[in-house]
Amino acid sequence: MANKKNDFFINIKYFYKKHILIPFLNLQKNKIKDKSHVIKVNIGREGSKNKNKDNKIKNKVSLAIKSLKSAKKELWIEEFRSFLIMLSFVLLFTFILIGSIDAFHDINNLKTHAVYAQDMITSSINDLQNSNIQIAKDKLSLVFDSSYNISSKVKFIAKVSVGAFGRLINFSEKDLNEVIRSCDNISTAVVKTFNDIQKFSDRNNLYKIDEVKNASLVVDINLKTINSNLEKINTRFLPKKYQNQFLDYKKQLKDFEKIVDDVYFASNVVSYIMGQDSSRRILFIFENANELRATGGFMGSYALVDFKDGNVINYEVPGGGIYDLRAGFTKTLEPPYPFKILVNKWEIQDANWFFDFEKSAKKIIEFFEPSSRTSVDGIIVINSNMMSGLMDLIGDIKLDDYNVILTKYNIIDELQNIIGKQRDKTNKPKVVIGELFEKVSEQLLNKKDLDLMKIYNLFNDARDKKQILAYIKDLNIQNYINVLGISGKIVDTNDNEDYLAIVDTNIGGGKTSQYIDRSVNQQIDILGNGDIIKTLVINKKYIKQNNNFDIKNIEFLRIYVPSGSQFISATGFDNIQIDNHIYANYNTDPDLESLNKLSIRDFNTNTIIYNDEGETIFGNFIYLNPGEQKEIVIKYKLPFKVDFDEKGNCKYTLYLEKQSGVDNLKYNISINTSSTNKFYNDIILNKDKKIELTLKK
Numbered sequence: 001m002a003n004k005k006n007d008f009f010i011n012i013k014y015f016y017k018k019h020i021l022i023p024f025l026n027l028q029k030n031k032i033k034d035k036s037h038v039i040k041v042n043i044g045r046e047g048s049k050n051k052n053k054d055n056k057i058k059n060k061v062s063l064a065i066k067s068l069k070s071a072k073k074e075l076w077i078e079e080f081r082s083f084l085i086m087l088s089f090v091l092l093f094t095f096i097l098i099g100s101i102d103a104f105h106d107i108n109n110l111k112t113h114a115v116y117a118q119d120m121i122t123s124s125i126n127d128l129q130n131s132n133i134q135i136a137k138d139k140l141s142l143v144f145d146s147s148y149n150i151s152s153k154v155k156f157i158a159k160v161s162v163g164a165f166g167r168l169i170n171f172s173e174k175d176l177n178e179v180i181r182s183c184d185n186i187s188t189a190v191v192k193t194f195n196d197i198q199k200f201s202d203r204n205n206l207y208k209i210d211e212v213k214n215a216s217l218v219v220d221i222n223l224k225t226i227n228s229n230l231e232k233i234n235t236r237f238l239p240k241k242y243q244n245q246f247l248d249y250k251k252q253l254k255d256f257e258k259i260v261d262d263v264y265f266a267s268n269v270v271s272y273i274m275g276q277d278s279s280r281r282i283l284f285i286f287e288n289a290n291e292l293r294a295t296g297g298f299m300g301s302y303a304l305v306d307f308k309d310g311n312v313i314n315y316e317v318p319g320g321g322i323y324d325l326r327a328g329f330t331k332t333l334e335p336p337y338p339f340k341i342l343v344n345k346w347e348i349q350d351a352n353w354f355f356d357f358e359k360s361a362k363k364i365i366e367f368f369e370p371s372s373r374t375s376v377d378g379i380i381v382i383n384s385n386m387m388s389g390l391m392d393l394i395g396d397i398k399l400d401d402y403n404v405i406l407t408k409y410n411i412i413d414e415l416q417n418i419i420g421k422q423r424d425k426t427n428k429p430k431v432v433i434g435e436l437f438e439k440v441s442e443q444l445l446n447k448k449d450l451d452l453m454k455i456y457n458l459f460n461d462a463r464d465k466k467q468i469l470a471y472i473k474d475l476n477i478q479n480y481i482n483v484l485g486i487s488g489k490i491v492d493t494n495d496n497e498d499y500l501a502i503v504d505t506n507i508g509g510g511k512t513s514q515y516i517d518r519s520v521n522q523q524i525d526i527l528g529n530g531d532i533i534k535t536l537v538i539n540k541k542y543i544k545q546n547n548n549f550d551i552k553n554i555e556f557l558r559i560y561v562p563s564g565s566q567f568i569s570a571t572g573f574d575n576i577q578i579d580n581h582i583y584a585n586y587n588t589d590p591d592l593e594s595l596n597k598l599s600i601r602d603f604n605t606n607t608i609i610y611n612d613e614g615e616t617i618f619g620n621f622i623y624l625n626p627g628e629q630k631e632i633v634i635k636y637k638l639p640f641k642v643d644f645d646e647k648g649n650c651k652y653t654l655y656l657e658k659q660s661g662v663d664n665l666k667y668n669i670s671i672n673t674s675s676t677n678k679f680y681n682d683i684i685l686n687k688d689k690k691i692e693l694t695l696k697k
Contacts, residue, residue, distance in 0.1 A: 179229055182222035189218040206276055206310035213267035216260050223257045259456070265480040266459070269470070272477045273378070275308035282307065283368060283376045285322075286433065287352070288384045289661035290412070290511040292504045292555070295352040295360050295469060295488065296383040296660030297513075301433040304372070317437050319428025322349045328371035334586040337596050337608065338556035338619070340578045342508040346589065354591075355503050355560060355659070356613045357381070357488025361471035363591065378472035383660055386467035387411045389458045394443040399435060406436070416511065464687035466660035490613055491688065493562070493655050496640045498524075499615065501560035501657040502538065502665075509554040516553060516624070517541040519666040526652065526673045526695065530641030533568075534561075536634045544627040553624040557632065560615045560657070564639030570605045572632035573620035577606070607634075648697035656689045673697055 193215035230250055273280055282305050287297035301321045306314040318324040325348050335346035336353050343350070348367040352360040361379045369375050391397070391408035398405050402418050415432065422429035462468045469488040472478050481487045493499045502520065506513050521537040542553055557573075588596060599610035608619040618634060642650040652671065659665075667683035669691070676696045683689065 185222045204310040216264040279308040290514040292506045292513040317434030319431040321430040325371040383467040498654040503558040512553040532638040538632040541629040542624040559618040566637040568635040654691045
């Protein structure tokens with residue numbers, strides 16, 4: 001039976017080769033030969049080129065014929081299959097052209113309208129990002145109209161072109177109809193939202209937020225339908241010149257879907273905060289990145305704000321800042337170990353000790369509520385590095401009492417100057433923060449021509465750089481915050497993934513963090529048995545301002561690594577001894593036990609080693625004088641091994657997590673095995689970064 005089957009294919013092969021393919025190639029060869037007889041003498045290089053070209057083609061055809069005549073039997077089946085595929089395409093398009101005299105025009109019309117709609121959507125997204133709202137709206141209206149023209153052509157194309165070709169690329173008539181219907185729904189929702197917001201511009205903020213929320217939900221559902229259908233398409237069978245265009249378009253749609261998701265989740269969070277169904281009390285804390293702390297900076301000022309029905313109904317911004325709360329806090333708590341060089345008691349101004357913002361936020365609220373004799377629904381931290389972008393959004397602000405105009409270029413320096421001068425005159429030096437808060441709030445909440453896309457771009461940049469962090473007690477809203485990426489939770493890595501976060505805490509070093517230039521070199525050695533040894537080199541340079549500037553920078557440096565990592569050695573730290581005897585009668589906060597009670601020390605360098613926040617932490621002090629530079633080297637072993645497969649390959653994943661308040665941190669990474677070396681130079685860590693590699697043993 002098997003022999004008969006083979007004979008059948010051999011006969012087909014013979015027929016195909018003898019009666020179709022070789023005659024066709026001979027015909028081409030003869031055409032070239034005839035053409036060469038007709039060619040008269042051409043003048044110059046061009047004639048020679050044409051002749052050489054024909055000779056090359058003739059030689060290729062001759063070689064093809066010769067190859068076919070000597071082909072092995074085992075190649076026949078594959079060649080015949082290719083011939084059938086080619087023939088089926090010819091028959092398909094012949095059927096389309098003969099079957100309907102309008103088919104060619106219908107296909108071209110469909111293509112024209114589809115390309116036009118794609119261009120308009122892409123262009124309108126760019127207009128939105130550049131704040132050209134009306135132009136974007138007009139373009140989306142044209143897409144809305146164009147989609148009907150597409151729909152009118154779908155009936156024939158879906159049954160013929162998509163019906164036949166669709167099976168090849170895994171795209172059905174139903175998929176196409178869903179895409180068209182989803183485009184209609186998206187266009188309708190977006191245009192309606194623009195119209196409603198303009199028509200009811202006098203409505204309160206919650207109405208506008210609800211309009212955006214409802215539209216984003218419609219757009220999101222339909223975008224997911226489109227992306228789901230496009231994801232099924234097998235691009236291997238698309239013409240090559242369209243494959244990259246298609247992949248780019250899919251990426252654009254995915255990016256747009258991410259924006260729409262952000263808008264939906266953010267609108268839910270904002271509606272809650274602004275008191276949609278009940279009044280809310282939110283604690284806003286302003287952190288100064290010039291004095292670094294784990295969550296971004298020193299908590300110098302705060303605002304307690306009450307919202308209801310989309311409006312601010314009351315707010316308090318104490319003139320003394322965070323220190324006004326100290327009198328109300330009666331607990332006597334032992335501070336985190338490093339703060340013992342500065343204070344004897346743990347108080348709210350130092351409560352943002354933990355790198356995991358949710359843990360710090362809960363501690364801040366735990367200190368704030370008894371100190372202020374009030375409860376809050378949540379906490380939002382705004383980092384001083386965000387203020388430049390905020391001023392760019394709302395414009396310059398004039399402070400008449402101080403004869404100052406605040407701009408995006410000078411806001412931080414001018415505020416520090418004002419507060420410094422006021423500190424010599426009054427015990428309420430931060431009254432200016434209250435005045436600024438009032439002006440900024442009025443611009444954000446009441447300005448009718450506020451640019452929504454600029455707000456999104458500001459939010460997106462602040463989210464990446466962790467310049468805004470939030471914690472809300474309501475679990476549903478906190479879930480939205482987690483999805484939005486502003487919860488500040490430490491990333492949850494797998495057991496076999498590497499992790500690194502470098503966290504600086506300025507302790508008594510004034511506003512000097514802004515003058516520290518930082519860079520990190522990381523050497524990762526993967527041994528033959530799978531062990532991973534890491535050498536971390538941290539360079540810090542204190543850039544001197546002037547000859548009269550002599551404030552010392554004092555920082556406690558924490559290195560967050562995978563839980564269970566083994567400390568090997570360290571150099572470059574300043575060995576600081578702290579006397580613990582005065583805390584014998586103090587209460588120990590349970591969240592600090594791992595640091596204050598359970599940590600161990602390396603006696604050579606006094607480096608503290610402990611486990612907290614889901615990671616192992618190495619910590620120690622660095623003192624820098626103006627103009628001084630230091631290099632800290634830490635060596636440790638990861639708690640897991642890489643697994644080499646039978647080919648000697650292994651996978652390695654590293655997650656770098658950014659600290660809020662530290663922008664433009666420079667990284668160089670080298671990853672070494674016995675046979676390979678990979679280098680990543682000049683990585684600028686302005687957002688969390690994940691590196692995934694396959695390495696050779």
